[in-house]
Amino acid sequence: MATLRQGADWTKAAFAERICAGYTGEWGDDAVSAEGRFGDLAGNATHWRDGEPVYDRGDTVCVIGAGGTGLTAIKNLREAGFGVDCYERETGVGGGWNWRHDRSPVYASTHLISSKPFTQFPDFPMPDDWPDYPHHTQLLAYFERYADHFGLREHIWFGTEVARVEPAEDAAGGPPRWDVTVKGSRGGAPRTMRYSAVVAANGHNWSPKMPEYEGLAEYRGKVIHASQYKDAAQLRGHRVLVIGAGNSGCDIAVEAAQQAAKCWHSTRRGYWYAPKFALGRPADQVNDKILAMRLPVRVRQWLLHRTINMTVGDLTRFGLPKPEHGILEMHPLVNSQLPYYLGHGAITAVPDVKHFEGHEVVLADGRVIDPDLVVLATGYQPKFEFLAPELLSTDSAGRPRLALQMLSRTHPTLAVAGLLQPDSALFTLSHWQTVLIAQWLRVLDAAPDKAQAIWARLRADGDRRYTQRKVTDSTRHWFEVSHFVYLQELEKTLHELEAVR
Secondary structure (H helix, E strand, O other): OOOOOOOOOOOHHHHHHHOOOOOOOOOOHHHHHOOOOHHHHHHHOOEEEOOEEEEEOOOOEEEEOOOHHHHHHHHHHHHOOOOEEEEEOOOOOOHHHOOOOOOOOOOOOOEOOOOHHHHOEOOEOOOOOOOOOOEHHHHHHHHHHHHHHOOOHHHEEEOEEEEEEEEEOOOOOOOOEEEEEEEEOOOOOOEEEEEOEEEEOOOOOOOEOOOOOEOHHHOOOEEEEHHHOOOHHHOOOOEEEEEOOOHHHHHHHHHHHHHOOEEEEEOOOOOOEEOOEEOOEEHHHHHHHHHHOOOOHHHHHHHHHHHHHHHOOOHHHHOOOOOOOOOOOOOOEEOOHHHHHHHOOOOEEEOOEEEEEOOEEEEOOOOEEOOOEEEEOOOEOOOOOOOOHHHHOOOOOOOOOOEOOOEOOOOOOEEEOOOOEEOOOOHHHHHHHHHHHHHHHHHHHHOHHHHHHHHHHHHHOOOOOOOOOOOOOOHHHOOEEOHHHHHHHHHHHHHHHHHHO
16 A cells, blocks of 8 residues: 555564553463553554554554455455454354354254355365255365465454444545454453554344334243254244244244244245255256356246246245245245245244234234244344444445445445345355455555546446346345346456556
């Protein structure tokens, strides 16, 4: 960057030794030897903010989160020549896919709903002998191997939580810099470092979205969110109502069909249910073959509709509502077992909940059911507790409005990676997002005037939906993208950046 500032020794061990004392081990073994010495360094702070010392990390980029997206951000920024400090509140990599983490929504039986070719990073293939749809423990092992193969762990501060990210003026008049305040996840004094840029990769499937129903607070049965569901033993012998038709809701309903005394599945709208396999192949691979034909959208809709009719059939005969949207206007639910258990009577499809009444639940059609366990599979909401909402142009509903669905519209050195709901897997898109972020930061330094022109174009397209059809405007689909359309836009922007460099 144009405002490069280098210290005498900014290796991780030296940084921990000289700056991060007092963390009582939260930042790793390096910090333990330095405990208690921070007070001696307070007078050597590079900057001061509100009376507190701020330590300048020069050209280093801060990455928040060491899940799959955070890992590929570290790797791609390092390959572009940047120093990287990644802060991870948990003690290992994997983010939400690490079942040991407090915020992980993963349950024992979780498998991918995207097949290997669409899940793996482009430069690190999954093993050939793994199944088409790996188990969550295999995906975690994949992330751990990825981190080890590219030497990423040495750039990650585990057990360290980001409390605050605030813009700071650049003394040389360059792009805004960032003061990042961190603290140990289990306590410790906060410390503030100044970075040239910030990439937030903290995920968006960890903060439960809780519905409001009349009488829910007085309901006499047990209520849990899907994020609290970990094992089928929680369902055994219960009369279970699953509210919500996302992929987790369908999975939990299927497990309740096998373990519970009774299972109702409540949905408020109709969806298209896609099988995991079609024509002998994973369904997403079949869909990609259709995409490659570059057929008109209406023709592809017809082909997909015909495929679903031949494999899944009309599920309205089992009581599910008819979809009010066309295929490709909302990504389908991927579950091959739900139709099976509906057809065998082990799952009873019911409409939306009207209200709770004592130990009973009144449905929208007037029926009354009596579950003793309610599972709210009502999704998650994006949350960036460490950022002021205006930095992401967040609207009144809580939706960040980003350029190219990843760059702040007001601060060119702030990016959010992985905030997508694609019609395939996320991590290929995260890879190319972070390649672009790294190139963008380089161009912003080397040719700021030309970078501003590119940024102006991206901001002008800020509300563009990267889909092939108009999608339903619900919170579940705020970040919906067609991987094909979105990758084309990333490629176009990367070519622009390469032409500048």
